[in-house]
């Protein structure tokens with residue numbers, strides 16, 4: 001008889017057998033040995049060691065210190081590994097054996113989670129009509145809220161892959177050029193308008209050759225899974241620098257992602273129709289019948305907490321552009337994909353105030369502070385902690401947890 005407590009999950013666990021997200025962890029006993037883990041309830045499976053013990057064909061890829069080799073292996077590998085892990089973890093005797101062998105460990109303080117993949121290229125989109133209209137009104141009050149291109153293509157920019165960090169990493173307040181609208185010249189100093197952006201990140205695998213356009217129908221061949229993403233944004237730096245090339249230093253200092261990557265295959269019950277289109281789309285972006293991709297929208301329910309208090313609940317189902325359209329658009333010019341590419345959805349904002357995904361919108365540029373039990377907030381103060389969490393509908397009324405991404409603001413140097 002083994003003396004380990006039985007690893008099991010309740011039916012309503014956010015991390016049951018229909019979820020099985022991937023992460024990378026170390027233990028206090030082996031702090032230098034990064035391993036790929038699959039989360040099962042409040043347990044983590046050492047999937048490389050479990051696959052090696054089972055002589056699984058993808059054992060070598062699963063024994064890497066990051067998810068990149070698995071991302072490179074492509075969809076057939078993702079499916080085979082997911083099916084194998086599911087079969088191991090839904091077999092109670094096998095689970096008990098894995099725990100007895102030390103391959104299924106409690107997710108406790110002795111386990112440290114790391115950035116699960118090396119980020120190749122990072123792109124951030126701007127796909128919520130509510131967010132884009134609100135930002136247009138705030139940043140460009142004398143123009144139409146949406147630019148003329150907005151409903152014809154998913155607008156995006158290339159971000160800084162090297163500053164993507166895992167949940168829990170402190171976020172140092174950036175310094176830079178700030179210029180108030182009525183000031184004659186800019187000054188330099190710590191951002192006074194530090195903000196969040198609640199987003200969903202899409203993790204890409206399966207490389208392409210230069211010159212290849214990836215159609216929407218290939219979404220599942222290239223999107224391995226989703227994470228939560230906070231695109232920390234210094235609004236004062238951004239407002240002064242962004243004309244005419246777009247966001248730069250105001251967003252490149254830190255981008256935080258959740259430690260667990262939920263496979264796209266775990267989100268089948270969350271698929272939804274995107275909103276109705278008011279403009280006819282070019283064929284490579286057409287949805288519904290024209291695209292061959294049914295229901296590429298996703299019903300993910302996000303919660304934003306500031307110092308533990310809920311300040312917003314952005315609905316991902318309200319996004320105008322889908323991940324399939326974003327993937328098709330970012331490769332339509334023949335740009336390659338690399339394993340580890342990451343694209344952000346853009347800030348997720350719904351139609352109501354309490355569903356807006358950033359403080360700039362929630363407070364209308366500081367005019368209407370958010371009320372916390374500890375006082376009012378316009379933008380973030382040093383010591384503030386922001387946590388995004390989310391879940392999606394799963395089979396039979398269950399919920400699929402998308403983990404959380406958290407970060408605390410530390411003072412500028």
Ligand SMILES: O=C(O)/C=C/C(=O)CC(=O)CC(=O)O
Pocket residue numbers: 124125126127128131135136139197199231233242247251345346347
């Ligand atoms: O409209 C602008 O000038 C700027 C918009 C953003 O800050 C958007 C951005 O990072 C994209 C997004 O998250 O939706």
Ligand SMILES: [Ca+2]
Pocket residue numbers: 124125197199231344346347
């Ligand atoms: Ca953003």
Ligand SMILES: [Mg+2]
Pocket residue numbers: 159230231232251252253254255
């Ligand atoms: Mg960023």
